[in-house]
Amino acid sequence: MTGDPFETEERQALRDTGRRFAEREIAPHLDDWERDGLIPRELSKTAAAAGLLGVGYPEAVGGEGGDFVDYTALVEGLVAGGASAGLLAGLFTHSVSLPHMVKLGTPDQIERFVKPALLGEKIGSLGVTEADIGSDLPATRTTARRDGDHYVVNGAKMFITSGARADFVTTLVRTGDAGAQGLSILVIEAGTLGFTVSRKLDKMGWLCSDTAELVFEDCRVPVENLVGPENGGFALLMFQLMSERLSLAHQAAAVAQRCLDLTVAHTKSRVTFGRPLISRQAVQHRLVEMRQRIELSRTYSRSITARFVAGEQPVAETCMAKIAAADACSYVVDQAAQLHGSTGFMRETEVERHYRDSRVFRIGGGASEPLADWTARILGYTE
Ligand SMILES: Cc1cc2nc3c(=O)[nH]c(=O)nc-3n(C[C@H](O)[C@H](O)[C@H](O)COP(=O)(O)OP(=O)(O)OC[C@H]3O[C@@H](n4cnc5c(N)ncnc54)[C@H](O)[C@@H]3O)c2cc1C
CATH class of the missing domain: 1.20.140.10 (Butyryl-CoA Dehydrogenase, subunit A, domain 3)
Incomplete structure (x- = not known):
């Protein structure tokens, strides 16, 4: 014990767990997965069963408990065992698609998206970037117009990690006026009419992580998929x-x-x-x-x-x-x-x-x- 919160016995044990998992379940297969251009879905379930996907998430939402420091210790261990940044992006895409729901999601959203993702049963992506606006997120163009108990979504998202495999996409959409104050977070499920994966992208690296362009054309999304307040997405x-x-x-x-x-x-x-x-x-x-x-x-x-x-x-x-x-x-x-x-x-x-x-x-x-x-x-x- 050094008194350093990053080096407690528990976190060193977590690092060891991650390293052993990577040596056993990841490193021997990475070349094949890079050739395939994606990681198998079973890996998410194996990682969940080993207690890894839920590290840093409260037990109330299906997590293993712990905090962000635990999560960083796990990541360090996985990389020390031979995991790559691309592998982490594909296996831990829930780390970018769930925080909004963990913070402000409804009980229904926790049941339908957060818990299955932490069990490795569903893959969630984060859909923010658009080809035309790049880093200027307040200029987001994808719109979600309210129509009764649905939003009608039109637009496209670019460079989306795990986008080709995703069961749901936590998406930044414009529900209001121009600028950051008119943006909301909406969960859009694969299979919703009007939602297509238009392209799987070839990349320089992150070869085992699928990256996609997603298109929404008059895609009707139930209002209950709104995360947090309307226009409070930014x-x-x-x-x-x-x-x-x-x-x-x-x-x-x-x-x-x-x-x-x-x-x-x-x-x-x-x-x-x-x-x-x-x-x-x-x-x-x-x-x-x-x-x-x-x-x-x-x-x-x-x-x-x-x-x-x-x-x-x-x-x-x-x-x-x-x-x-x-x-x-x-x-x-x-x-x-x-x-x-x-x-x-x-x-x-x-x-x-x-x-x-x-x-x-x-x-x-x-x-x-x-x-x-x-x-x-x-x-x-x-x-
Ligand atoms: C492998 C991969 C996975 C990704 N996964 C996701 C994902 O899951 N979800 C998602 O939403 N997005 C994802 N992205 C998108 C990524 O977050 C964006 O590409 C990134 O934010 C930069 O946006 P851009 O590519 O449009 O760059 P641009 O905004 O076009 O910028 C181009 C260059 O100009 C520079 N630049 C921009 N503005 C300025 C300025 N004001 N002053 C000086 N220089 C500037 C930038 O630094 C950059 O070097 C992913 C990207 C990659 C490559």
Whole structure:
């Protein structure tokens, strides 16, 4: 025990559970799932049965209890056991599609969407991004017009994780006037007339995570699928984005740590010019630089996470944590690939997958530049 809430015996045990699960259930199959372009549904059920999907969710909504710190410990363990960022995106899509309902959902929504998702029986996606508006979420164009006891939804969503497999999509729609105050969160179920998966997208990385474009044409969605108040969706989205950005920051640090560990092992065993690579001072300094950037970003992310778990909303700091962790990870995966030489460029090498997958950390959940813009506004660094 160090007194560090991230390093309690329980959280170290959770990390171990995640690592063992990944070594057993994930790592041996990742190549196949990347070739298939998706993870099997059974994996969600296996992970739920092992008590992993519900970590950080209250028992009242079907979760395992614990908090966001427990969730980050689990993620660190999974990555240490060989899971990739793409795998986490596909297996834990509920971490972005459920928080709105866990916070303000009706008992009916908890029964129909939250509990089945935490049991691995239903896959939920988050549908926010649109092709034309990108990072400018208040400009969302997908509309939901009230018609009796239904909303009629028209529009399209782009780059949606698990979108091709989703049983429901927690969707940002415009129910009111222009701007952030006219937006709502509506759960749209697969099979609803007018809802189609128009395209499954090919990507640079996250190959085992399906990503789709979704189209809604006069799609009639029952009013009871509205989450929280009408036109109150943007605040709910901002709440969810806090945890998503912190989660991505922790994932980025975990991926970087995994790449460093793999690289240390590689440089110890790889002999060039008659000596192990790690015997060279230039290599040692580079490994230290990798470690230093990981430690700095992880320590900062953990300190912001502790404030978030305590009930604070450190928005600017969360943005900075995500930007810093994504940058640190980019540096580390690049150095890891370099120190692996040509082996690092080969599909059979784990760092190659992390190199591809980690590119999303600087884009998904809010790209670094708009996050810096927002941070500047909060901190008063504007004219
Ligand atoms: C693999 C993957 C999975 C995803 N999953 C989901 C999902 O499940 N659900 C979902 O809703 N979305 C998802 N997204 C979408 C993602 O969140 C968005 O792509 C992201 O928010 C950036 O939006 P954009 O691509 O439209 O970039 P744009 O807004 O077009 O930005 C393009 C570039 O310009 C920069 N930029 C933008 N505005 C400014 C500015 N004001 N000043 C300076 N630079 C600026 C950006 O940083 C970026 O580098 C996913 C994306 C990927 C790649």
